[in-house]
Amino acid sequence: xxxxxxxxxxxxxxxxxxxxxxxxxxxxxxxxxxxxxxxxxxxxxxxxxxxxxxxxxxxxxxxxxxxxxxxxxxxxxxxxxxxxxxxxxxxxxxxxxxxxxxxxxxxxxxxxxxxxxxxxxxxxxxxxxx
Numbered sequence: 001x002x003x004x005x006x007x008x009x010x011x012x013x014x015x016x017x018x019x020x021x022x023x024x025x026x027x028x029x030x031x032x033x034x035x036x037x038x039x040x041x042x043x044x045x046x047x048x049x050x051x052x053x054x055x056x057x058x059x060x061x062x063x064x065x066x067x068x069x070x071x072x073x074x075x076x077x078x079x080x081x082x083x084x085x086x087x088x089x090x091x092x093x094x095x096x097x098x099x100x101x102x103x104x105x106x107x108x109x110x111x112x113x114x115x116x117x118x119x120x121x122x123x124x125x126x127x128x129x130x
Contacts, residue, residue, distance in 0.1 A: 045070075050104065058102070066098040074106045 045068075047061045060068070071087055073080035084103065091101045
């Protein structure tokens with residue numbers, strides 16, 4: 001009698017574990033998709049509204065019709081800091097043709113962000129992304 005009940009419980013336990021594993025895998029894959037979501041040439045990017053280091057609001061839509069380079073950077077990122085002078089030079093060269101460079105800072109407006117902005121980017125718009 002006990003052995004029958006144990007074997008029934010054992011089978012139920014095995015099915016329970018299989019069900020639990022299947023459920024966990026299903027939930028972990030629920031948000032996954034193979035469809036790539038990306039912009040393409042000629043397709044407008046999604047608009048955003050951020051404040052720059054001076055507290056002024058910058059919307060991507062205000063640059064409609066212009067070429068816009070968006071660079072995400074942070075003070076703790078050496079390659080990001082290294083790219084700032086190059087972006088500044090590109091901006092200087094092509095601003096007469098309508099080029100806009102947005103250097104979105106990926107941290108709160110810290111003293112080091114303000115220093116880098118003043119040193120390299122005071123000609124560039126630097127909204128703060130949160």
